[in-house]
Amino acid sequence: MTGCGRRGWAGLLATLVGPGLRPPLALAQASAGVQVEIRSTKETIDRLPASLRLRSDIRPDTSAAAAAMAREVPADRGVPVFLIFTGILAIPFLWQAVLEMIRQQHFGGVVIDTRPSPVSIIHDHAVPPGMVFVVEPGGKVTQYRSQDVTPEFLGKLLHAR
Numbered sequence: 661m662t663g664c665g666r667r668g669w670a671g672l673l674a675t676l677v678g679p680g681l682r683p684p685l686a687l688a689q690a691s692a693g694v695q696v697e698i699r700s701t702k703e704t705i706d707r708l709p710a711s712l713r714l715r716s717d718i719r720p721d722t723s724a725a726a727a728a729m730a731r732e733v734p735a736d737r738g739v740p741v742f743l744i745f746t747g748i749l750a751i752p753f754l755w756q757a758v759l760e761m762i763r764q765q766h767f768g769g770v771v772i773d774t775r776p777s778p779v780s781i782i783h784d785h786a787v788p789p790g791m792v793f794v795v796e797p798g799g800k801v802t803q804y805r806s807q808d809v810t811p812e813f814l815g816k817l818l819h820a821r
Contacts, residue, residue, distance in 0.1 A: 730742065768785035
């Protein structure tokens with residue numbers, strides 16, 4: 661098999677992967693960051709690249725809401741550590757964090773509140789698992805299914821505010 665050269669392999673990869681499925685690093689390099697505050701488990705925050713975690717503010721979440729969520733964890737699971745991440749994330753990394761939060765269905769759904777700065781992203785038992793509620797700057801709340809939450813969706817949502 662002959663080598664395709666650097667551009668040949670990149671072209672082949674782009675053809676195989678497709679434009680909507682580019683690797684997160686490629687997408688991150690092409691997108692502007694968004695200032696966010698994510699209140700979630702250590703598991704969610706650990707999914708972010710170490711270089712981003714080192715440049716961001718991460719502290720324990722000692723709120724009553726975090727304590728209540730910890731009490732809701734099934735008995736067969738360990739007690740979760742809740743953290744507050746505040747920093748700038750490129751949309752693909754933010755998308756990965758939101759997907760992890762959606763996966764953690766025992767904490768309810770996810771709320772993305774675009775009114776404050778930074779944007780607030782939290783678990784909420786009032787939201788059905790697998791659902792994402794978005795609070796727009798004017799206060800309107802729209803609900804989405806987890807499969808509707810894509811990097812493109814997050815990019816439009818958060819860069820339009």
